[in-house]
Amino acid sequence: MKKPSTVLVIGASRGIGHELARQYREEGATVHATVRKEADAASLATMGCTVHTLDVTEGAHWSAFGKAIAAIDFDVAIHNAGVSGPRNDGPPTLAEFDDTMRANVWAAMLMSPVVGPRVAAAHGKLVVISSRMGSIAARDNPKFTTYRASKAAVNSVMKDAALTYGPQGMVCVAMHPGWVRTAMGGAGADLDVVDSAKGIRKTIDGLSRDDNGCFFNYDGGVMRF
Numbered sequence: 001m002k003k004p005s006t007v008l009v010i011g012a013s014r015g016i017g018h019e020l021a022r023q024y025r026e027e028g029a030t031v032h033a034t035v036r037k038e039a040d041a042a043s044l045a046t047m048g049c050t051v052h053t054l055d056v057t058e059g060a061h062w063s064a065f066g067k068a069i070a071a072i073d074f075d076v077a078i079h080n081a082g083v084s085g086p087r088n089d090g091p092p093t094l095a096e097f098d099d100t101m102r103a104n105v106w107a108a109m110l111m112s113p114v115v116g117p118r119v120a121a122a123h124g125k126l127v128v129i130s131s132r133m134g135s136i137a138a139r140d141n142p143k144f145t146t147y148r149a150s151k152a153a154v155n156s157v158m159k160d161a162a163l164t165y166g167p168q169g170m171v172c173v174a175m176h177p178g179w180v181r182t183a184m185g186g187a188g189a190d191l192d193v194v195d196s197a198k199g200i201r202k203t204i205d206g207l208s209r210d211d212n213g214c215f216f217n218y219d220g221g222v223m224r225f
């Protein structure tokens with residue numbers, strides 16, 4: 001299976017995104033990684049990544065980032081940045097709702113027309129990191145209602161990107177990274193970040209044109225929307 005030579009990881013300061021950037025560099029890929037805060041660039045730069053500053057909730061940042069990557073074709077791009085939203089039960093405040101939806105949904109809407117053409121140019125793969133918690137079909141409890149709604153919505157954004165750029169040769173999918181021991185997943189989660197990233201990379205390697213618009217688990221299993 002051909003390994004990707006040029007990879008983009010959006011939201012790589014820590015957690016799953018940071019580990020994906022590390023493993024792709026270890027595999028020998030050219031890696032472009034984005035961070036929100038300049039201070040988080042150093043460890044990625046030390047690995048040999050090209051680091052871009054990007055707050056995914058800032059439209060102006062996407063414009064500047066679009067110019068920076070205008071001549072780069074990505075075999076693989078991973079939209080990983082996300083927030084957990086309010087952890088209390090019941091309806092969110094409007095501010096909590098706005099913050100979560102901006103980071104998890106609006107950002108993906110801004111990402112698609114900037115990154116989609118650069119991945120389509122390489123006939124590559126665009127992966128939106130979603131969550132099992134966004135699956136309406138698999139839902140078995142109502143907690144974290146804002147996060148769940150945001151991940152269900154980002155699956156819809158992914159599908160629109162698949163319909164837009166699929167005909168140009170891109171494969172676009174949503175992916176659940178597993179329940180992972182990060183700041184978001186918590187110390188009691190099932191999976192180490194290394195194993196999550198390994199599974200995500202292997203699943204990406206195995207994607208074909210027929211998978212465009214689908215939803216996968218990190219271990220390659222098919223998820224229901």
Ligand SMILES: NC(=O)c1ccc[n+]([C@@H]2O[C@H](COP(=O)([O-])OP(=O)(O)OC[C@H]3O[C@@H](n4cnc5c(N)ncnc54)[C@H](OP(=O)(O)O)[C@@H]3O)[C@@H](O)[C@H]2O)c1
Nearest residue numbers: 011013014015016036055056081082131179180182184185
């Ligand atoms: N961990 C799990 O169990 C789990 C399960 C299902 C899905 N996921 C999804 O997996 C992805 C990564 O999660 P994680 O567990 O690695 O979480 P994490 O450790 O909390 O990392 C979140 C990442 O998103 C970035 N981010 C958040 N808001 C951003 C913004 N406005 N602009 C730019 N970057 C921003 C963070 O950057 P900063 O450092 O600047 O905040 C950080 O790099 C998320 O989409 C999450 O929803 C995680």
